[in-house]
Every structure is written in structure tokens, then in C-alpha cells.
Ligand SMILES: Nc1ncnc2c1ncn2[C@@H]1O[C@H](COP(=O)(O)OP(=O)(O)OP(=O)(O)O)[C@@H](O)[C@H]1O
């Protein structure tokens with residue numbers, strides 16, 4: 064399935080997640096296999112309820128795996144103790160679907176960013192340097208740090224919140240970034256700027272980007288590899304051109320037909336970042 | 339923060355609730371400055387004086403000295419018979435303690451003893467080596483002696499060898515200027531079944547009951563919060579264990595447990611604090627359940643996930659990402675716990691299982707006394723109605739404050 068010459072970064076075999084509550088059972092992720100290669104942009108595409116977020120939570124170690132095994136850099140992922148979990152989370156970070164619920168409303172923006180510096184072992188760095196780092200991160204996502212200090216995240220717009228999330232990742236410099244529909248709650252114009260920032264960030268820190276979306280056009284635009292999910296199963300996967308230009312599955316075709324302008328590349332140069 | 343406080347105080351509901359509470363607290367602290375009498379002092383013989391202004395019969399006569407006749411012999415005898423041997427012995431102990439030589443003290447000679455006492459006794463003096471309770475005792479003894487002396491020469495008739503001898507006369511047209519009477523007692527709420535001033539009692543009882551509520555509420559909220567957080571966030575077998583006990587306590591009504599525990603504590607140990615602790619230990623169940631439910635709904639939120647990814651420890655996540663979100667809820671539970679603890683104390687006391695105390699009243703005890711002495715049947719409303727009003731006011735004010743506090747806890751609600 065995967066390109067054997069690339070270094071495998073994250074893979075899974077027979078991964079299954081069943082939500083069981085009393086007598087009701089939901090198979091959210093159903094026996095899937097995948098192999099994400101380091102340095103690539105991988106898209107996971109599927110409609111609402113197909114299990115994308117559940118898969119992401121499993122990859123992040125935020126929810127238990129019902130059965131199957133995740134491999135991180137070729138070794139079985141072991142996050143049984145909190146120490147190992149913390150170690151793993153130094154290499155993988157996430158941007159969640161809903162920016163409005165991603166932040167603690169009681170924590171100021173400065174503290175959100177400071178946390179990241181501390182996580183990277185920068186607790187002893189002098190204050191001015193920390194501020195310089197935060198300013199740099201904000202500049203990267205076209206935010207002004209001076210305007211953000213002493214503010215709470217809920218005082219920002221949704222687009223600004225997601226950009227702050229990217230600033231977080233910029234400071235953390237993880238090996239893998241899992242972006243779970245980071246633009247689904249945002250208007251088309253800010254969407255493009257956020258995508259552009261994500262790609263810029265990927266180039267800058269050379270990370271693997273796992274991009275979850277329901278928009279197959281977007282997936283085609285940014286990704287090297289595409290995985291199509293339907294009802295918890297991976298129905299089709301391969302390089303973006305292969306899957307999207309020559310879809311084999313009816314489900315993939317349907318997804319493609321839902322997107323009007325798929326063959327025209329997006330022009331991002333005209334986008335104004337200042338929301 | 340300052341602006342938040344300002345905007346809260348602009349809220350009418352909060353101002354009303356806060357006002358009522360401050361009023362009650364001011365009463366509790368200021369009233370004793372004006373009426374220093376002990377709350378359970380018996381001020382009149384007979385029960386249930388209706389609200390009003392009272393003048394002691396004795397005092398009304400003392401305003402008209404022409405009618406009194408001093409009969410030296412009879413007076414001395416009267417005093418002698420009123421002063422018990424124990425009291426005399428105690429007076430001697432005191433006089434010795436303040437340095438009067440023993441040969442000067444003759445406890446047989448009432449007049450001399452009283453004169454000496456009047457000269458040497460100083461209520462402000464802290465006699466060395468004498469405990470506070472003892473000093474209090476002497477203060478009361480002195481009050482008693484003063485009132486004995488006060489009545490000197492006020493005897494209008496006296497009995498000698500079974501014969502009543504007329505010594506003076508009060509005519510229907512004799513008036514006394516109330517301003518000249520030394521002890522006018524204003525009893526805005528009358529007296530209770532023991533002849534005690536209901537208002538003084540009520541003020542003290544409000545204080546004690548609030549204290550009970552505060553202690554019980556703090557205990558119940560602390561236990562409920564800790565168990566709820568552990569049960570909700572950590573989950574697993576800990577959750578099962580905590581929920582097992584919680585459900586067990588829910589099935590058995592807490593009043594019954596309360597009654598059983600109170601019953602098994604001996605009467606002498608059942609002070610207000612003990613009762614408060616018992617109430618606190620039996621009423622954390624709902625707080626636990628509520629906190630647990632809130633925590634479960636929070637623990638899978640993305641901001642908690644983000645915090646995990648940022649490498650925070652479980653303790654820090656509970657403190658920073660869970661606790662602030664449920665703070666308003668917990669404060670609400672705390673406030674409700676306070677009022678329900680006050681009510682629980684009242685229910686216990688009505689059953690006669692409340693604090694056993696002869697020193698301080700509680701709202702529940704006042705209700706209990708009123709009930710035992712049938713104030714409600716006799717129509718003596720002042721013995722119980724003000725108590726009900728105070729209980730209602732406390733609960734009402736706390737609920738008002740509670741509903742308007744959301745803004746403090748939720749920054750997203752601020753303007
Ligand atoms: N905590 C949970 N408990 C029970 N069932 C869940 C839970 N989370 C998700 N599910 C179920 O799992 C399935 C997959 O949900 P998931 O959130 O992974 O979908 P998704 O692909 O991310 O959808 P969307 O595009 O709307 O975000 C759904 O049927 C959902 O009802």
C-alpha cells in the first residue's frame with residue numbers, strides 16, 4: 064500500500080474502535096490498515112460520521128483502541144504510562160475540528176503559547192526571549208502578539224483561533240501534525256489562508272501532516288496520499304492523483320461529484336490574510 | 339475582576355440577596371453590642387409574653403419612693419434568707435482572691451458582707467488564677483446581689499409569722515415616668531416559653547445556624563467535589579467504588595442516617611459543631627453525583643485533549659481545565675448545601691435530636707421549643723413565625739446570590 068522507499072512514520076493494522084454503551088454498539092472505526100510516510104501530506108476524507116475524528120483520537124492516544132495496533136516509527140506504540148504518553152505527545156500534535164471548544168476559556172492567550180514553550184523545555188529561558196518566540200509564532204500566522212496579550216481565546220474570531228492553534232504548533236515543532244477538519248467551521252476566504260499557513264509550516268519544520276477533511280477537493284489540492292473512509296472502513300487509498308482522478312469506488316465518485324471545481328487548482332495568491 | 343464585581347453589583351437580584359445576607363450578618367454582629375444580655379437569659383416569670391415594652395412591676399413602684407417603707411429588721415431578714423450559704427462562701431472566695439484579709443470577712447453578717455462586696459467587686463478586674471467561667475459566675479452573682487439591694491425598701495406588704503402586714507399603698511392615680519424607671523425592656527418579639535427574649539435568642543440562633551450551615555456545607559461540598567472529580571475524571575474501578583457508596587447513601591434517605599447517627603451520639607457530646615459535622619458527612623451525595631456528571635461531560639472536550647497534548651499532568655488538568663468550568667456549579671451546590679444544612683439542623687432539632695445545649699440556641703432548637711410548648715396551638719406566633727422568616731430569608735438570599743454569580747465564573751458571559 065505504502066511507498067516502501069519512504070520512512071514509515073505512523074501505521075496501523077486492523078485498527079478498530081467500538082463505542083459500546085449498554086446494549087448499543089457503534090463501530091466507529093472498522094478494522095482499518097494504513098501506513099503514513101514521514102514528510103508527506105496525507106488526507107483522510109469521508110463524510111460526517113465516517114469515523115475520521117475517532118481515528119484521529121486513537122492516533123493521538125486520546126482514546127483507547129478497541130483492537131488492532133498502531134505503530135509509531137515502526138515500533139508498536141506504547142502509551143501505557145503517563146510518562147510515555149508525554150514523550151509521544153512531544154512528537155505529535157493536533158488541531159481540532161471546533162476552534163471554539165478547543166481552548167480553555169479561563170486561560171489567557173499568553174499562557175496558551177507559554178505552555179508550548181515550556182513543553183519544549185524552555186521553562187528557564189529568559190522572559191524577553193520567550194516573548195520574542197511568541198511574537199515570532201504570531202507573526203508566522205499573521206497575528207499581532209501585542210494585540211493578543213492579556214486576552215482570552217474566546218475574544219478572537221474562529222479563524223484567528225485556528226491560526227493561534229497553528230502558532231502553537233509552530234512553537235511545538237512536532238514530527239506529526241494531525242489536523243482534524245481545521246477549516247470546517249470557517250469561511251472560504253480564511254480557509255485558504257489557514258491551509259496556506261499549514262503548508263508553509265509543514266515546509267518550515269518538515270513534519271508529516273495528516274489532514275482530515277470531508278472536502279475531497281481540498282484533499283486533492285494539498286495531499287500526497289489520500290485515504291477515503293466510509294462507515295469506519297477505508298474504501299480506497301493511494302496517491303492523490305490516482306484516487307481522485309481515477310476513482311474506483313462509487314463512494315469516492317460520489318464525494319467527487321459533491322465538489323464542483325475539483326480540476327482547477329486554487330489560487331491562493333489573491334487571498335487577504337487580515338480577517 | 340473589578341469590572342466584573344461592579345457589573346454583578348448592578349444586578350438587582352444579587353443586590354437584594356446580598357443585602358438580605360449583609361443585614362442578617364450585621365444583626366448578628368451589632369445586636370449584641372446594644373443588647374449584651376446572654377441569649378438564653380430568663381427575663382420574666384411566665385411564658386410567651388406578647389411583643390411589647392415591659393417594665394418590671396418592681397421598677398414601676400420604685401419610681402414612687404414615698405410609698406415604700408424601710409423596715410430594717412425585716413429587710414435584713416429578707417436579704418439574709420435570699421442569700422444562700424453557697425453564695426456567701428463563693429463571695430468569700432472572691433474577696434480572698436482580691437486580697438481582703440480573712441478576718442475582715444464575716445459571712446454571717448449579711449449587711450457587712452454586702453457592703454464589703456459592693457466596695458471590692460469590680461466586674462472588669464481580671465482576678466489572677468481565676469478561669470473565665472468563674473469570672474462569669476461572679477458577674478451573675480453580682481447582678482443578683484444588685485437586684486436584691488435594688489429592692490430594698492420596696493416592700494409594700496410583708497409576712498411575719500403568717501400575718502400579712504400592710505406597709506404602704508399604691509393608688510390607681512399614681513403614675514411613674516417611664517424614663518425614670520431603670521429597667522425598661524423592649525421585647526419586639528415578646529418572650530418564649532421560658533420567658534426569654536425571642537429577638538435576642540433569634541439573633542444568636544441565626545448566627546449559630548449560619549455557622550452550622552457553613553461548616554456542614556463546607557464539609558459536604560469538599561467531600562462531594564473531591565469524590566466527584568476523582569470518580570468523573572479518573573473513572574475505572576475508583577469510579578465504581580465511589581458510585582457504589584454514593585448510590586448506597588442515596589437509597590437510604592440521609593435524614594434517616596442523620597437521625598441514627600445523632601441518636602447514637604450521647605447527648606452531652608451533641609454540640610452545634612458535632613451536629614454540623616454529622617450533617618456535612620451525610621449530605622455530600624448529590625454534590626458528588628452532580629460534579630461527576632459535569633466532569634464526565636467535560637473530560638472528553640477538546641480543550642482537555644489539548645491540555646493533555648500540551649503535557650499537563652492529571653492533577654493540573656483537573657485544576658485548570660475542569661475545576662474552573664464547574665466552579666459556578668460547585669458554588670451553587672455549596673450555597674444550596676448551606677441552606678439545606680440549616681434546614682437539616684432544624685428537622686433534627688424538631689425531632690429532639692439536634693444539638694443539646696443550654697448555652698446557645700439554634701433556629702431548629704427555637705422551633706423545637708415552640709413546638710413542645712405548643713406555641714402554634716396557643717397562637718403565640720412570635721415564638722415560631724420569626725424563626726421561619728429568618729430560615730426563609732437565609733435560603734432566599736443565598737439562592738439569589740447564587741443565580742447571579744455565574745458571571746464571575748464564566749468569563750465568556752462577561753460583557
Ligand atoms: N464518544 C462517543 N461515544 C459514542 N459514539 C461516538 C463517540 N464519538 C463518536 N461516536 C460515533 O462514532 C461515529 C464516528 O464519529 P466521528 O466523530 O469519528 O465522525 P467524523 O468522521 O469525525 O464526523 P464529522 O465529519 O462530523 O466530524 C459516529 O457514528 C458517532 O456517532
Ligand SMILES: [Mg+2]
Pocket residue numbers: 115116117160243244
Ligand atoms: Mg470529526
